[in-house]
Amino acid sequence: MRTVPTESTDNYLKAVFEITAVQERAGTNEIARRLKVSAASVTGMLKKLASATPAPITYEKHRGAELTAEGQRRAIEVIRHHRLIESYLHAALDYGWEEVHEEAEKLEHFISEDLEDRMAAKLGFPEYDPHGHPIPRRDGSIPPCIDFPLRQAAVGATVRVSRVSDDDAASLRAIRQLGIDLHSLLEVLEQRTESGEAILRRADGVRIEVPREIASRLRVSVAVAERRTEGNSGRDRTDLVEGERRPLESSGVSQ
Amino acid sequence: MRTVPTESTDNYLKAVFEITAVQERAGTNEIARRLKVSAASVTGMLKKLASATPAPITYEKHRGAELTAEGQRRAIEVIRHHRLIESYLHAALDYGWEEVHEEAEKLEHFISEDLEDRMAAKLGFPEYDPHGHPIPRRDGSIPPCIDFPLRQAAVGATVRVSRVSDDDAASLRAIRQLGIDLHSLLEVLEQRTESGEAILRRADGVRIEVPREIASRLRVSVAVAERRTEGNSGRDRTDLVEGERRPLESSGVSQ
DNA sequence: TTCGCAATTTAGGCGCACCTAAATATCAGT
DNA sequence: ACTGATATTTAGGTGCGCCTAAATTGCGAA
Structure with a gap:
């Protein structure tokens, strides 16, 4: 008998999915932090999910959780x-x-x-x-999504904004304010590793300073600099090399 | 402190709203039947709602429930x-x-x-x-909504379909099957009061027999017979006299 | 190796929305 | 006014998803 997904269980699965996209296993505390519930609640829920049929996760005491094929299916459906x-x-x-x-x-x-x-x-x-x-x-x-955090972009490189974290409205407004949009071209002038700040030049030549909280929310791809397509008015991501269809665990569907 | 509406409480308010559109007060059993929950559950919920602040309903033991202004506001919002x-x-x-x-x-x-x-x-x-x-x-x-059940239409009258109950997909398909649509013109040939059947003539001249279960799902208004506007392709309900803005309790927002 | 801290689990409880079974109230008909 | 049927409430209980406080476990530094 199939267990019916609820808003709550869906959110646990999403959290585990996102965490395990980066780390090996999803720890109790990390899940608790993301879902804004207590660690004790997480333990309880992980136990319940792991003993449901079909189980969407596997769970070992003190070792955190991982999605099963079933759980992955549902997590991706919700995403x-x-x-x-x-x-x-x-x-x-x-x-x-x-x-x-x-x-x-x-x-x-x-x-x-x-x-x-x-x-x-x-x-x-x-x-x-x-x-x-x-x-x-x-x-x-x-x-396919072949990109990397702005913070890792080489100084001197020109990159194209490929992804922006969507979960904080204020940050999105701040990004807009800086004149950055999806698919914007940016030249990396400097990476201040201590402060986390990135100094960039926009396509219109203006120099902008991007604080760490913002920089960490941007992912970019290498711009293969086509001078012709100035206004990036074409279809989505024609500039990206079409990658092979990658298996789930490496596909970087972060939130 | 405002009580937060849930799917469940919203459904109770809607049920009370719909029942009290027809009767004086909404009884426990009637609510239970509509929401497909036990009568005992209804009693519990009515007590809880009535003692919330602000209370969306008033409730007296054995006398059922009524919406307060607050409850009415929310019910109408949900509708x-x-x-x-x-x-x-x-x-x-x-x-x-x-x-x-x-x-x-x-x-x-x-x-x-x-x-x-x-x-x-x-x-x-x-x-x-x-x-x-x-x-x-x-x-x-x-x-405004000035109409009445098809069952009450006078024999010989020509009426226009103004409302169709939406809560049962099978009935809606059956209505379609009979060649009846919203705003269709129908001439009442016969009302079989015992069986509840209505015998009608469609605008295209075809005679149809409408069984009680279907007839009771149709509301109609008197057709002020404009021969010109045959295909009823005009704007919504231009055929209806615009009624005064009526107070809530008499406005017939049945489900 | 062991100590201490951080991560995690256990224990006990809460409110919500539902249930069944049993009691009680209301009402219509005699 | 009584009585039986029907409507409704009370009593007691369930699972879910959350909580705090109090163990416990695991792990890195001394």
Whole structure:
């Protein structure tokens, strides 16, 4: 008998998914921090999930949790919901960049697969959401995303903004304020490793200073500098080399 | 301190609202039947709601419940959500007549006022949903709806379908099957009061027999017989006399 | 190796929304 | 006014998802 996903269990699965995209296993404390619940609550929930059938996670005392194939399936489904809702709100209902996350966070647990499909169809089955995150496909595969944190960009390189963390509206506004948008071209003038600040030059020549809290929210790809396509008005990410379809654990679907 | 509405409490308020649109007070059993929960559960919930602050209902033992102004406000808000969602799914996402209810029933509890506003704006602030139900306005007032059950229509009269109950997909399909649509013109040939059957003639001249279960799901208004506007392709309900803005308790927002 | 701290689990409890079974209240009909 | 049927409430209990406080475990530094 299939256990019915709830808003709460979905959120645990998402948290484990995101944490294990970076680390080996998802620890109790880390999950608690993300979900803003007590560590004790997390222990209880992990035990329950791990002994459900089919179990979405595996769990060993003091060693944290990992997703099973089943849990991964559901986590990706929820992420697909989230990113399609964000895309739809942005494209069809004039929501701003920084407004979509909150609404999506709530609705992702309640829309039907049918509604999801219809939204995707209206949008022409987009592969990336308004923040540049890949939208998992119905079959669970994830569009390619070859990028890295701005902080790791080499000084002197020109990079293109490929992803922006969507979970904090204030940061998104700050990024906008700096004149940075998805797909913006940026030249790295300096990386202040101690402060975490990055000094950049925008396409319009203006020099900007990006504080650590902001820099850590940006991911970029190497810009293969086409002089022709100045205004980046083309289709999404034509500048990216199409990567092979990578297995889930390395595909970097961070939040 | 304001009590936070949940899916469950919203559903209780809607049930009380709908029942008290017809009767004096909403009884425990009737609520239980609608919500498919036990009568004991209803008693418990009514007690809790009545002693919350601000209380959305008043409750007296053995005498059922009634909405307070506060409860009415919330009930109408939820109904507005429901009908706007239905309208939006129908108009923007190609949902069929009989498909919208279920999705709306779930989502009505979770969409923000902001999303609701944006959907309404995209649709041009519609006043009636795809089944002809009036969509409450943001201020709580309800568009006019002067109609009556098909079963009460006089033999020989020609009526126009103004509302169709939306809560059962099978019935909606059956209605479609009979060639009846919102705003269809129908001549009443016979009312079989014992069986509840209505015998009608459609605008195309075809005679149809409408069984009680279906007839009781249709509300109609007197057709002021304009021969010119054959295909009823005009704007919504231009045939209806605009009624005065009626107070809530008499406005007939049945489900 | 052992000490101490940080991470984690256990124990005990809470409110919500539901349940069944048993008691009680109301009401219609004689 | 009584009585039986029906409506409703009370009593006692469940699972979920959360909490705090008090153990415990594991691990790195001395």
